[in-house]
Every structure is written in structure tokens, then in C-alpha cells.
Amino acid sequence: MDGFRLPVGLWAETGVRWMRDNLDGLLGAVSTAMGWLVRSLTDVLVGSPIVVVVLVAVLLAWLLRSWRFAIATGIGFALVLAMGVWVSALQTLALVIVATVIAVAIAVPLGILAARSDRASAIVRPILDLMQAMPAFVYLIPAIVFFSIGVVPGLVATIIFSLPPGVRLTELGIRGVDAETVEAGYAFGARPGQILRGVQLPLAMPTIMAGVNQVIMLALSMAVIAGIAGAPGLGQDIVQAMSTVDIATGVEAGIGVVVIAVFLDRLTGALGAARQHRSSLLGLLARRRETAASARGLAQAA
Template structure:
């Protein structure tokens, strides 16, 4: 067996070199679009006054979950500002938002396709296993070959790494819809698209939102690795702290990532399960609207009762 070797790596390297030489125009377009999206969102987040950002984030947290999360969001953002990490935090947030949006735009349709086609599901499973178990830093190598150093390879690697949970949980949610419910829709003459939009997607939404949550969390966990590729943000500060063995700067940058992760996790989790948080502003307002409707209905019924008695 001496000297026996399967040249898998050589084949992949050749394929990467071929793609770089023959798809240069497409790669340039991808790089231009990614830079436009990330830089544009970063500029918008950084240009927005801190007070406005804090108020909007706190209102969102209160609306979807609770006043306690709103208070925690305010404290967290002030801690980030106090560590002088506001701009890197917004750079990281912009990268995560764009990467998660791209990953979900790919993952949700693939998950729906896999759920509605057993052959596609069987093919997708080993591919997703490979994507999820491959060390994340490996994705940086071809990404850097294609796009050089900067935010683009970091975002591409982030999209690839964070995509599998979105596909899996979308497929799980669609497949988890009871067959009797789907058959009832078919019995009423609903088309396949109507069943998907009106039955399967609404019932699968909590599971799909769990996938959205996982995609965002994995995208944020790639912040440090994206920093290795030269992407600006908290990850780049962590990499710099590692290179200079600066414990203080490393802990501060890592804490910034944690605070962003907690905010994004709690908000997206609440979006997927709104009924689990009765204290949210959304549910409080919905309850008050329902009470007003019931009161109006009762008042209308009581007002019509004398008229009915007179008519009798």
C-alpha cells in the first residue's frame, strides 16, 4: 500500500483553478454585489444615531418578546458603546444580516423542494452532512482564491457554513404538516401551490423560524473566521487580539459578539413562537383589540335586544 494515494485534493484544486480562470466575470459581479450590500448596510447602520438604533432595537425586543428583553437590549448596546466597539459591532451586524438573508434565500426554497420531492431530499441529505461537518475555516481557502482578501470571501464562507440548518428545518417543517390537513385542502380543490402557501407554510412556520434562528446564529459564529479573511468587524478585532496575545481586547471583542448573539437569538426565537410570550407588546395589543371587539359586539347585541322585544 506504500505510495497509494487518492488525489481528491488535487482534483478539487484543479476545479477551483478552472473556475477562477473561466468564471472571472461572474465572480467579479458577485464580489461587486456583496460589497455593495454589506458596505451600504454598514454605512446606514453606522450613520444612524446611537440613540435611534437603541430605541428601535428596544421597541423591537419589547414588541416581539418582553419589556425585560428591551431593557436588556438597551444595557447591552450601552456596554458595546462603552467598550468603543459600536462601529465594529455594526460592521459585524451588517455582515450577518446580508449573509443570513442570502443563505435563507437559498435554503428555504431548497428545503421546500426537498420536502416535496423524496429524490431531491435523498440527494440533499449527504450534501448537507458534508457542508455541516466540514471545518468552517476550510471554506475560506477557495473563497480567498476566488475573491482575494476582504469582506467577500468572509461572507461567502459564512453563507456556505450557515445554510444547512435552514434547509433541514424547512424540510422538517413542511414534512411535519399532518397529511390529513393536506388531503383536506386537496379535497376542496386547492392546487399544489395553494396548499403550500395556505396550509403547509403557515403550519410549518415555527419550525422554519427555528431554522432562521440557527442560520443567524451560525452566521454570527463565523464572525471570527470572516475576520481571518480580512472582513471588518468584531471578528477582525478578535484575530488581531490573538496575533498580539492581547487578552483584554480579545475578551471585549468576544463579549461584543455574545451581546449581539443574545439579542438576535431572542428576537428571532420570539418571531417563530409569538404565543409563547404573552407579555410581548404585540400580544398585549392583540388582546386589547380582541377585548374591544367583544365589548362592541356585546354592546350591539344588548342594544338590539329591546328592538326585538318591541317587535315581538
């Protein structure tokens, strides 16, 4: 047994290289599409006047949360601008937004499938466990093999790393919808698709939004690590600061990451709270309708 070694790593390397050699056209299309998305959004953000970007962020903070958060957002963005990391911060923001949109577009349908099928849930759960337990740096290795150095491997690694909480919380939210409410929908003749769109998704939305919040936070943390793969932004600034032991640059880039993280976290939290309030109102109205219908039924029986 001393000389026995299971070559799992070699098997994985063989599989990755086979995919690279046989799926070259698909990988090239994915690389082109993802690179275009990030570069286009980056160009829009960087090319927009600074006042416009700050004003939009402040208005979003004010409308979705409070005037205090709007003031804090303005101060935070002004600090990023004053430190000279404005362009890097917008590059990181573009990467996080694109990664979050793609991750959520994959995670929500998978979560719905897992919630509606125990077999699918049993298949998806160990895969998510593996994805969450795997160190973040490991995702960069096959991504670099597939897509070389640049923004695309960083984006792909970010999507994979941030995907699991979106799937888990979507499944949890849908499974947590009151069974009696679902049965009431079926009793009124609604089809499964109508139940999903009209009952389960609205009531599960607060939990789903919590999953989106976690996806954003993980995407932001991975976007910094993706700087090792050559993805531009604050992550690349931090990597360069580490290689040269540049404390000033590292601190400024780190503060930029904190400002973006707090801004995105509070916004998604506010959206989740609004959805929860709306779901509570919907539930209250539904209970009132049921009570009124029962009262009418008793009155007619009498």
C-alpha cells in the same frame, strides 16, 4: 499500497482554479453585488445616530418579546458603546444580516423542494452532511481564492457554512404538516401551490423560524472566523488580539459578539413562538370548522 495516495486535494484545487479562471465575470459580479450590500448596510448602521440604533433595537425587543428583554437590550448595547467596539459590532451585525438573508433565500426553496420530492431530498441530504461536517476554516480557502481578501470571501464562507440548518428544518417543517390537513385542502379543490402557501408554509413556520435562528447563530460564529479573511468587524478585532496576545481587546470583542448573539437569538425565538401560537390558533379554528361542518351534515341527514 505504501506509495499509493489519492490526490483528492489536488483535484479540488484544480476545480477551484478552473472556476476562478473560467468564471471570472460571474465571480466579479457576485463580488461587486455582495460587497455593495454589506457596505451599504454598514454605512446605514454606522451613519445612523447611536440613539436611533439603540432605540430601534429596544423597541424591537419590547414589541417582539418583553419589556425585560428591552431593558437588557438597552444595557447590552450601552455596554458595547462604552467598551469602544460600537463600529465593529455594527460591521459584524451588517455581515450577519446580509448573510442570513441570502442563506434563508437559498435554504427555504431548497427545503421546499426536498420536502416535496424524495429524489431531491436524497440528493440534498449528503451534500448538507458534507457542508456541516467540513471544518469552518476550510470554507475560507476557496473563498479567498475566488474573491481575494476582504468582506466578500468572509460573507460567502458565512453563507455556505450557515445554509444547512435552514434547508433541513424547512424540509422537516413541511414534511411534519398533518397529512389529513393537506388532504382536506385538496378535497376542497386547492392546487399544490395554494396548499403550499395556505397550509404547509403557515403550519411549518415555527420549525422554519427555528431554522432561521440556527442560520443566524452559525452566521455569527462564522462571521468571527471570517475576520481571518479580512472581513471587518469584531472577528477582525479578535484575530488581531490573538496575534498580539491582547487580552483586553479580545475580551471586549468577545463580549460584543455575545451581546449581538443574545439579541438576535431572542428576537428570532420570539418570532418563532409568535408563529407557533398563530399556527396553533389556525389549527384550532380549522378543527372547529370541521366539527361544525360535520354537525351540519349530520343534522341535514337526520
